Amino acid sequence: MSELISVVGLNKHYGKKHVVSDVNLTIHKGQIVGLVGPNGAGKTTCLQSLLGLTDFEGDIKILGYHPKKDREKMLRDVAYISDVAILPKWLTVTQALTYMSEIHPNFDIKKACVFLDKTNIDINDKVKALSKGMVTQLHLALVLAIDAKVLILDEPTLGLDILTRRQFYTHLLEDFYTDDKCIVITTHQIEEIEHILTDVAFIKEGKIVLAKSAENIRERFKLLTVTPEKVDQAKQLHPLFSNSLMGLTTMLFDGQKTEVLQALGKISVPSLADIFVGVMTKESCL
Numbered sequence: 608m609s610e611l612i613s614v615v616g617l618n619k620h621y622g623k624k625h626v627v628s629d630v631n632l633t634i635h636k637g638q639i640v641g642l643v644g645p646n647g648a649g650k651t652t653c654l655q656s657l658l659g660l661t662d663f664e665g666d667i668k669i670l671g672y673h674p675k676k677d678r679e680k681m682l683r684d685v686a687y688i689s690d691v692a693i694l695p696k697w698l699t700v701t702q703a704l705t706y707m708s709e710i711h712p713n714f715d716i717k718k719a720c721v722f723l724d725k726t727n728i729d730i731n732d733k734v735k736a737l738s739k740g741m742v743t744q745l746h747l748a749l750v751l752a753i754d755a756k757v758l759i760l761d762e763p764t765l766g767l768d769i770l771t772r773r774q775f776y777t778h779l780l781e782d783f784y785t786d787d788k789c790i791v792i793t794t795h796q797i798e799e800i801e802h803i804l805t806d807v808a809f810i811k812e813g814k815i816v817l818a819k820s821a822e823n824i825r826e827r828f829k830l831l832t833v834t835p836e837k838v839d840q841a842k843q844l845h846p847l848f849s850n851s852l853m854g855l856t857t858m859l860f861d862g863q864k865t866e867v868l869q870a871l872g873k874i875s876v877p878s879l880a881d882i883f884v885g886v887m888t889k890e891s892c893l
């Protein structure tokens with residue numbers, strides 16, 4: 608079975624507020640999916656639904672399990688990091704490692720130690736003696752040492768410095784990821800994860816507005832640095848956005864033919880951040 612996650616008709620209401628609307632997603636082995644959206648778009652709510660941490664309407668299966676009804680079985684093969692890392696303050700690092708070894712059948716203490724060795728964390732430290740970023744690092748070490756089939760990461764690098772963020776993503780790819788696993792990740796720093804994503808799902812006001820492979824997105828969207836005298840002509844092709852800075856105009860196009868754009872300026876591949884900004888201006892790009 609290559610399908611690891613299936614979400615069909617996911618909806619979530621908080622009172623009268625409809626915060627997730629008809630989300631459908633299928634995630635297979637090998638996929639690293641970025642769930643990307645502005646503040647309040649519904650990313651955390653989607654991930655909490657996947658993990659059975661909140662009630663939801665619709666049908667979700669993770670490794671064939673219902674996230675609420677089969678939560679205990681599901682969590683043997685699903686690891687996650689929520690956007691708030693909480694570890695008891697009185698715990699020492701050694702105690703945290705021992706505790707995880709005792710409760711989790713798929714926890715590899717050696718892997719956790721390898722990650723911790725790259726940090727300033729001493730195994731005799733108490734959680735209360737660690738900085739905020741160090742608590743996050745400890746949390747990541749504990750979670751990435753679980754040999755899980757599905758990894759769900761909600762803003763995993765929040766509060767970490769840039770060196771540690773890079774180190775985390777390298778560790779994620781080199782020591783955790785294999786092509787029989789999948790990872791779902793949310794972050795506001797999309798430029799830092801775009802090189803690792805196989806797929807992207809943009810979410811806006813609770814709705815998925817674009818869900819495609821990273822390759823397909825790169826082919827479909829084009830950034831054009833417009834020749835100055837052709838700006839008006841280019842505008843008529845309805846760019847998703849147009850930016851003018853120091854006399855240079857760049858426009859983002861969705862699905863325009865290369866030959867058409869070539870005649871108007873220089874084409875380049877937009878960053879995921881550019882595409883995100885462009886897509887958020889539209890109702891849907893599905």
Ligand SMILES: Nc1ncnc2c1ncn2[C@@H]1O[C@H](COP(=O)(O)OP(=O)(O)OP(=O)(O)O)[C@@H](O)[C@H]1O
Binds near residue numbers: 626650651652
């Ligand atoms: N417990 C709750 N009670 C009521 N409304 C909530 C609750 N949790 C979230 N919401 C609302 O649901 C919507 C989606 O929130 P969610 O946390 O999923 O967004 P997000 O995309 O993760 O945002 P951010 O990027 O800011 O973390 C928001 O409008 C939020 O106010």
